Amino acid sequence: MIALKTLSISIIIPTLNEEQRIGNCLDRLLLQVRNGNDELTEIIIVDGGSTDQTVQEALTRGIRVINSEPGRGQQQHRGVEVAAGDILLFLHCDTVLPETFSEHIRSSLQGNKVVAGAFRLKIKGKGFGFRLIEAGVQLRSKIFTLPYGDQALFMRRKTYCAAGGFPQQPIMEDVALVRRLKKLGRIVLAQTHVTTSARRWQQHGLMKTTLINQLMLFGRAVGIPPQQLARFYYRQRK
Incomplete structure (x- = not known):
């Protein structure tokens, strides 16, 4: 059996008119990959037809850009079709990964009968209301095993294919995929969090x-x- 630490990761980011955020997202990711000496990680932008400078922001940073029909599920599925990684990580461009994200992903997938995982969620905003939402997300993810896409879902490529991938539907594609994955095995939460925009x-x-x-x-x-x-x-x- 191949050790998970040797498996490559493809980070797939769907975009649509995200020029205000995609630059910071990619700069941060590139720095994380560089600092972690993780040559087994690739980044793919799947653009749904942006009319602003989203694509240019990615290209100037040397990031691969794939065009797709709009729709987050469809875009992410298109990214899988061209990805080279053994492990797939689906990331929203306003969500920040922890510094050692690749270690957490690989260790999470080593668990018995684990087919997929996601991170705990932290919202970049002050106030009791946001902390209450975070607590609710934690309960939903643990009790009902239902993490959302903004928690950066990850899984092996072969598992994604076995589950049938993201369905062709206009909304809640992440929930639909998670329900498919639950039929195959366990979905776990990593021992750290991502931070998403409020x-x-x-x-x-x-x-x-x-x-x-x-x-x-x-x-x-x-x-x-x-x-x-x-x-x-x-x-x-x-």
């Missing part, structure tokens, strides 16, 4: 955003089609 809570309101997220999860649980949920979600965010 922008969506700040833009749309903490209470409203949290309520919408819970309604979406409930709707999916009772079988409401993803297309209908997507219409509801984007209507509420306008």
Whole structure:
């Protein structure tokens, strides 16, 4: 059996008009990879048709850019198709990985019957409300084994393929993939956290955003089609 420490990692980042954030994201990742002497890590941007300078920001840093139809699930699946890594890490560009992310990923996947993992979540924002959300995410991830995409999901490539990958649906593709993975084995939380931006809570309101997220999860649980949920979600965010 090949030791996990020798397995390569592909970091797949879906983007759409992220010129304000993608530069900092990539600079940070490149520094982490360099400081960790991790030559087994590659970074792939999968762009969904940005009309700003997102692609140029990536290209000037020597990052591979793949074009895709818009849609986070579809973009990430497209990234898998071109990725060379043995392990896949799906990262949102406003989420910051811990310094030793590759060590945590490889050690997490060594567990008995573990098929995938994610990180604990920390929100870059002050206030009791954000700490309460973090606690809720921790409970949801541990009790219901349901981490979201902003927790940086990771798994072996062969596991992703066995699960059927991200489904072609307009929203909640991360939840759908996690449900598929749960049928194959255990999903674990790494012993450290990623830090994600508070922008969506700040833009749309903490209470409203949290309520919408819970309604979406409930709707999916009772079988409401993803297309209908997507219409509801984007209507509420306008």
